[in-house]
Amino acid sequence: MSSAPFPSRDPSTRVVRTTCPYCAVQCNFDLHVVDNLPVRVTPTKECPVAHGTVCKKGLFALNDVRHPDRLTGPLLRRNGELVPVSWAEALAYVSEALRPLLATRPDAVGVFGSGALTNEKTYLLGKFARLALGTANIDYNGRYCMSSAAAALNRTVGYDRGLGFPLGDVATSDLILLVGANIAETLPPVMQYLKGARDRGATVYSIDPRATVTAKVAGRHLAVRPGTDGVLALGLLHLMKAWNCIRPTAPAHGMTEVLWQADDYPPARVAHECGISEDELLTLGRLYAGAHKPLILTGRGPEQHAHGTDTVQTYLNLAFLTGHFGKPGGGYGTLTGQGNGQGGREHGQKADQLPGARSLRNPGHRAEIAALWGCSPDDLPQPGRSAQELFNACGEEGGIEALIVLGSNPVVSAPGALQVRERLEALKHLIVIDFLPSETAQLATLVLPGSMWCEEEGTTTNLEGRVQRRRKAITAPGAAREDWRILCDLAAAVGRPRGFTYATFRELQDEFFRATRGGVADYGGLSAERLDRASAQWPVRSADGPDTPYAYAPTYPTPDGLARLHVPSFPPPPAPRGLTLTTGRLGNQYQSGTQTRRNPALRASLELQVHPETARERGLNPGDLARVTTRHGTLDLPVALNPGLRPDTLFMPFHWEASANLLTSPDSLDPHSRMPAFKATPASLVPVPVTALAGSISEGRPARTAPLEGGVPV
Numbered sequence: 001m002s003s004a005p006f007p008s009r010d011p012s013t014r015v016v017r018t019t020c021p022y023c024a025v026q027c028n029f030d031l032h033v034v035d036n037l038p039v040r041v042t043p044t045k046e047c048p049v050a051h052g053t054v055c056k057k058g059l060f061a062l063n064d065v066r067h068p069d070r071l072t073g074p075l076l077r078r079n080g081e082l083v084p085v086s087w088a089e090a091l092a093y094v095s096e097a098l099r100p101l102l103a104t105r106p107d108a109v110g111v112f113g114s115g116a117l118t119n120e121k122t123y124l125l126g127k128f129a130r131l132a133l134g135t136a137n138i139d140y141n142g143r144y145c146m147s148s149a150a151a152a153l154n155r156t157v158g159y160d161r162g163l164g165f166p167l168g169d170v171a172t173s174d175l176i177l178l179v180g181a182n183i184a185e186t187l188p189p190v191m192q193y194l195k196g197a198r199d200r201g202a203t204v205y206s207i208d209p210r211a212t213v214t215a216k217v218a219g220r221h222l223a224v225r226p227g228t229d230g231v232l233a234l235g236l237l238h239l240m241k242a243w244n245c246i247r248p249t250a251p252a253h254g255m256t257e258v259l260w261q262a263d264d265y266p267p268a269r270v271a272h273e274c275g276i277s278e279d280e281l282l283t284l285g286r287l288y289a290g291a292h293k294p295l296i297l298t299g300r301g302p303e304q305h306a307h308g309t310d311t312v313q314t315y316l317n318l319a320f321l322t323g324h325f326g327k328p329g330g331g332y333g334t335l336t337g338q339g340n341g342q343g344g345r346e347h348g349q350k351a352d353q354l355p356g357a358r359s360l361r362n363p364g365h366r367a368e369i370a371a372l373w374g375c376s377p378d379d380l381p382q383p384g385r386s387a388q389e390l391f392n393a394c395g396e397e398g399g400i401e402a403l404i405v406l407g408s409n410p411v412v413s414a415p416g417a418l419q420v421r422e423r424l425e426a427l428k429h430l431i432v433i434d435f436l437p438s439e440t441a442q443l444a445t446l447v448l449p450g451s452m453w454c455e456e457e458g459t460t461t462n463l464e465g466r467v468q469r470r471r472k473a474i475t476a477p478g479a480a481r482e483d484w485r486i487l488c489d490l491a492a493a494v495g496r497p498r499g500f501t502y503a504t505f506r507e508l509q510d511e512f513f514r515a516t517r518g519g520v521a522d523y524g525g526l527s528a529e530r531l532d533r534a535s536a537q538w539p540v541r542s543a544d545g546p547d548t549p550y551a552y553a554p555t556y557p558t559p560d561g562l563a564r565l566h567v568p569s570f571p572p573p574p575a576p577r578g579l580t581l582t583t584g585r586l587g588n589q590y591q592s593g594t595q596t597r598r599n600p601a602l603r604a605s606l607e608l609q610v611h612p613e614t615a616r617e618r619g620l621n622p623g624d625l626a627r628v629t630t631r632h633g634t635l636d637l638p639v640a641l642n643p644g645l646r647p648d649t650l651f652m653p654f655h656w657e658a659s660a661n662l663l664t665s666p667d668s669l670d671p672h673s674r675m676p677a678f679k680a681t682p683a684s685l686v687p688v689p690v691t692a693l694a695g696s697i698s699e700g701r702p703a704r705t706a707p708l709e710g711g712v713p714v
């Protein structure tokens with residue numbers, strides 16, 4: 001691939017090859033720039049992931065780069081209003097606000113990051129929290145994303161790369177189980193790989209309470225009841241054992257116990273709990289038993305539950321015990337979601353982590369990073385609070401008094417949104433670095449205008465662990481600054497500039513690559529020049545050594561090199577009566593919607609999906625307002641009929657301010673990953689008078705919850 005920027009035929013236009021700001025596919029495209037304005041996106045066949053395709057979000061990503069709402073200067077809250085101030089005033093506020101806290105109780109300052117950030121910003125944010133602030137309390141929105149899959153992989157094989165092989169290998173699988181992954185809407189270019197497999201005779205199954213667009217393309221659909229995917233996998237393992245299909249990938253701990261447990265999951269029990277027929281289970285079982293290279297891919301459907309880690313574990317156990325785990329194009333993988341969801345979980349913005357996927361609990365790892373940062377290992381804090389526990393502690397006695405948010409909009413995307421809003425309002429200082437006035441920025445005491453994707457250099461790591469360059473095409477408008485510079489400014493403002501005085505971005509980037517050297521997520525052999533020649537899948541241990549397309553080969557980086565299978569434990573099956581609300585995404589919107597709701601090319605509407613039978617029983621017609629109530633809140637929403645949905649399930653997207661998260665629980669978290677239960681909330685549904693406002697919060701305040709007790713996150 002050619003390096004960029006490179007000249008185009010029109011001399012007034014520059015063309016810069018970069019990566020999309022949105023999802024984890026990380027399509028490459030060319031950005032055409034006239035003066036300091038990007039004017040067009042053109043896909044490129046040279047993209048190693050999408051091969052010339054992009055989705056609508058990428059194609060129209062330019063629409064919000066110079067949106068009228070774009071933040072172009074700092075805003076400080078004075079007399080209740082956010083008013084424009086200079087950078088000097090903004091940084092003076094930071095200094096006055098944070099220095100007294102840092103002098104007495106550094107853990108009172110929290111930091112919240114994002115899988116939308118480049119690797120370099122992820123690294124710098126973690127370094128900023130531990131070294132400049134000295135706080136233990138940093139975590140990020142990946143906790144709400146794939147943390148259950150990450151926790152299961154980490155505890156089983158010692159590390160976590162979403163896909164252990166290049167996407168191209170998917171075409172060699174003969175059975176693909178998409179468990180709660182609606183990739184036609186969420187990772188559209190990945191469909192070409194599934195179609196490739198299907199063209200070669202593979203069977204593709206969508207396991208989802210809804211018959212999604214993906215299910216229609218897949219051709220096979222199993223509509224499990226939300227939250228029962230783990231039971232389904234145990235049922236499959238039971239059948240594999242009964243049919244003599246157990247031939248483990250490698251010796252491992254825990255196999256006997258895991259196989260014993262499967263005895264308790266005969267087809268009748270599994271069919272009943274999952275809300276499917278025994279025939280459907282046996283059909284799937286026979287296909288799995290007969291496949292040469294089955295591939296299980298999980299999305300957020302099975303993962304975003306209070307037992308998400310154990311659910312993923314059941315699929316890992318199944319893939320491992322049937323000998324498919326780690327095979328190119330087979331076994332198990334999780335589909336990473338955010339643009340840098342993979343790199344974002346490796347380089348130190350997690351509550352318990354140091355760069356290179358090192359552990360804050362490991363004395364050797366602490367010493368390595370302390371040496372690089374020029375501090376004593378004892379100066380590095382211990383692991384801190386996980387995302388939801390961080391929010392729950394905001395404004396609490398002895399908790400968090402000041403919070404810095406970079407790249408997330410938790411007022412919309414965190415569970416129990418009303419409680420999160422209340423907690424953020426109780427903070428003394430809320431500093432939000434964003435480029436648009438997100439709902440969270442609107443609550444801030446200080447808003448700092450940051451940089452967008454095309455206004456900065458960096459690298460991102462996509463869903464296959466592929467590291468690619470993001471290239472700067474234009475400069476940020478007005479007084480907006482590159483995020484990495486803002487973090488350095490903040491370090492200076494709190495009087496701790498040492499280690500945050502990079503003259504150029506390149507200095508930061510080279511330090512980042514160095515910091516990962518020797519970790520399991522080792523990028524030590526990478527440089528901007530090497531990435532100009534070709535993308536690379538980690539680990540890349542030396543400048544002249546190869547990258548690693550195939551990640552999961554024994555021996556594993558566990559204490560004795562062996563995998564550790566764990567016996568999952570599940571809550572009693574959900575009550576067979578009543579409705580369950582599940583939540584997720586639409587193709588035309590992205591996450592909390594800060595960017596995509598402002599984009600006129602990406603129209604979509606907020607509707608509650610209801611099965612026609614369920615609607616008819618309640619006298620609801622399409623477009624009618626329905627009142628959906630959970631233990632946490634109530635929302636009035638227009639109804640859309642979806643005959644492909646389970647009659648006992650409701651579905652709504654979370655992209656709007658009248659968020660699905662007004663209805664989700666702020667306090668039921670997975671004990672291992674601290675993942676909230678976004679995907680299953682008991683709910684009721686009744687019609688409301690047509691005069692009520694769509695999307696209004698008609699009643700209901702969530703009960704305040706105490707921070708969770710228990711161990712620190714994985």
Ligand SMILES: Nc1nc2c(c(=O)[nH]1)N[C@H]1C(S)=C(S)[C@@H](COP(=O)(O)OP(=O)(O)OC[C@H]3O[C@@H](n4cnc5c(=O)[nH]c(N)nc54)[C@H](O)[C@@H]3O)O[C@H]1N2
Pocket residue numbers: 023024145146179180181182183185186187207208209210212224225226227228229299300301302336337338582583584585586587588589590591651679680
């Ligand atoms: N258009 C668009 N694309 C995106 C994003 C976006 O916001 N918009 N976000 C990106 C991010 S960060 C992520 S994490 C990915 C997420 O990508 P996906 O995981 O594909 O997205 P979701 O819609 O959250 O969930 C997938 C499916 O899970 C189903 N589901 C719900 N509950 C259950 C359950 O209990 N079991 C099973 N088996 N299925 C269930 C839902 O019906 C839904 O169809 O998408 C990425 N791509």
Ligand SMILES: Nc1nc2c(c(=O)[nH]1)N[C@H]1C(S)=C(S)[C@@H](COP(=O)(O)OP(=O)(O)OC[C@H]3O[C@@H](n4cnc5c(=O)[nH]c(N)nc54)[C@H](O)[C@@H]3O)O[C@H]1N2
Pocket residue numbers: 114115116117118141142144145146300304337338406407408409410412413414415433434435436438450451452453483583584585590591592593594595654660661664678
């Ligand atoms: N009910 C329900 N809730 C969910 C989910 C679900 O399925 N259901 N999914 C969860 C998942 S998987 C995820 S990943 C989260 C995501 O939810 P959030 O963490 O809220 O992520 P975004 O909506 O992408 O918010 C990103 C914010 O940061 C800004 N931003 C983006 N990139 C940058 C950057 O590089 N620099 C700066 N300065 N700002 C930036 C954007 O303008 C936006 O305001 O939501 C979670 N919440």
Ligand code: SF4
Pocket residue numbers: 020021022023024025026027050054055056057058059186187188189
């Ligand atoms: S949102 Fe994802 S699939 Fe769409 S263009 Fe961007 S990276 Fe590609």
Ligand SMILES: [Mo]
Pocket residue numbers: 144145146337338
């Ligand atoms: Mo995500």
